[in-house]
Amino acid sequence: MFGDQIKKIRKSNKMSQVEFAEILNVSKQSVSNWENNNIEPSIEIVRTIAIKLNVSADFLLETDNRQYVYTGNLPIEFVTHLQQLACDFEKINHELEKYMNDQDSNM
Incomplete structure (x- = not known):
C-alpha cells in the first residue's frame, strides 16, 4: 500500500x-x-x-517496483558501471536469500 x-x-x-x-x-x-x-x-x-x-x-504508487538511482550529469561510462554494480548486488542478494531459505529449511 x-x-x-x-x-x-x-x-x-x-x-x-x-x-x-x-x-x-x-x-x-x-x-x-x-x-x-x-x-x-x-x-x-x-x-x-x-x-x-x-x-x-x-x-x-506501486505501479512500478523498479527503483532508480539519480545519476545527475555523470558520463555514460559511469552510469553503465553503476548499472552493472546494481545487477551484481541483485544477484548477490538473490543468492543470499536462497541460502537463508535453505538454512531455514534445514532447521
Missing part, C-alpha cells in the same frame, strides 16, 4: 517522521496518517516526495 512505500522510503533515508515532515513542510501527524494508510497525501505532496527523495511517483 501507499503508506508502506512512504515508510520504506523514509526509513531507507534514515529519517524520523518528524524529519520527513519537515522536508515536506507538513506535520508529523500527516506523515503518520499516510504511513498508517488513514489518509493519502495530495498529488503535490507525492510529487514533492518523488523530487526530494529521488524516487519515481510510480514507485510510490
Whole structure:
C-alpha cells in the first residue's frame, strides 16, 4: 500500500517522521496518517516526495517496483558501471536469500 512505500522510503533515508515532515513542510501527524494508510497525501505532496527523495511517483504508487538511482550529469561510462554494480548486488542478494531459505529449511 501507499503508506508502506512512504515508510520504506523514509526509513531507507534514515529519517524520523518528524524529519520527513519537515522536508515536506507538513506535520508529523500527516506523515503518520499516510504511513498508517488513514489518509493519502495530495498529488503535490507525492510529487514533492518523488523530487526530494529521488524516487519515481510510480514507485510510490506501486505501479512500478523498479527503483532508480539519480545519476545527475555523470558520463555514460559511469552510469553503465553503476548499472552493472546494481545487477551484481541483485544477484548477490538473490543468492543470499536462497541460502537463508535453505538454512531455514534445514532447521
